[in-house]
Amino acid sequence: MSQDNIFREVDEELRSDRMRALWRRFAPYVIGAAVGVVAIVAVNEGWSWYHSNNAAQSSDELYAAFDLIEGGDLPAAQTQLDALIANGSGSYPVLAQFRKAGVLAKEGKTADAVAAYDALANTQSNPRLRELALVLAGTLLVDNGTLAEVQARVETLAVDGNPLRNAAREVLGLAQYKAGDFTAAQTSFEAVLNDPLTQNDTRNRMGYYLAQLLSEGAIAAPAEASAAEGAANAIDQIVGDEMPAPATEPAPAAEAAPATETPAATTPAEPAAQ
Numbered sequence: 001m002s003q004d005n006i007f008r009e010v011d012e013e014l015r016s017d018r019m020r021a022l023w024r025r026f027a028p029y030v031i032g033a034a035v036g037v038v039a040i041v042a043v044n045e046g047w048s049w050y051h052s053n054n055a056a057q058s059s060d061e062l063y064a065a066f067d068l069i070e071g072g073d074l075p076a077a078q079t080q081l082d083a084l085i086a087n088g089s090g091s092y093p094v095l096a097q098f099r100k101a102g103v104l105a106k107e108g109k110t111a112d113a114v115a116a117y118d119a120l121a122n123t124q125s126n127p128r129l130r131e132l133a134l135v136l137a138g139t140l141l142v143d144n145g146t147l148a149e150v151q152a153r154v155e156t157l158a159v160d161g162n163p164l165r166n167a168a169r170e171v172l173g174l175a176q177y178k179a180g181d182f183t184a185a186q187t188s189f190e191a192v193l194n195d196p197l198t199q200n201d202t203r204n205r206m207g208y209y210l211a212q213l214l215s216e217g218a219i220a221a222p223a224e225a226s227a228a229e230g231a232a233n234a235i236d237q238i239v240g241d242e243m244p245a246p247a248t249e250p251a252p253a254a255e256a257a258p259a260t261e262t263p264a265a266t267t268p269a270e271p272a273a274q
Helices: 003-068 074-087 092-106 108-125 127-144 147-157 165-179 182-191 200-213 227-242 251-267 269-273
Strands: none
Touching: 003 074, 003 092, 074 092, 092 108, 092 127, 108 127, 127 165, 147 165, 165 182, 165 200, 182 200, 182 269
């Protein structure tokens, strides 16, 4: 038994020596990996805090610019938006660029506003933001540009499957109407009406446009029911709903009264007839 104990103790010592040798060999790598993980987590948390803090500050600056715009102080709003575009964090500089273009349009600087929207359409990586900038530029050009300028921006968006197709069709139809191409305008407006995903407000606007074209005689009313006739009927319904109720509602009772009095009026004539 004593020999077994000796052998066991020797074996344990050997195992301990091997473990110490392994630890001395791999300890720097294990400690380095642990320190690296801690450092990565610390950097990630620090960056998240820094980014969140900057994003919150940029949000406050953007809302401050909105307040200045609502208050009518457009030059101060422009200065605030320029600072946010230059130093903002996250997506707020892009929002500031869109809002700055809107302020330029509000100031009557249409050419500068269109140029700002065109710049956004040419620089943004997000395709939806590019398309939105094109539609907004086209909207400004309806009253301040030519049909060709509007078409160059929105015609490729007025196709099935594009999320902004109806906005593009409406802008295109208005530009066509202004240019005197009434048939093309009718086609654009009816394309919006025939889209099952068109919202009610947009559908009502298309109804107004088509009713206007019909009233001007710019388009012919077809013999059978069409989208244009439906639009005209929708306008009548809308106007009827907005009109106050007529004050002649008791008229049916008044009209019915003579019918009940007729026998009484003829009773004196009966003895004469006999």
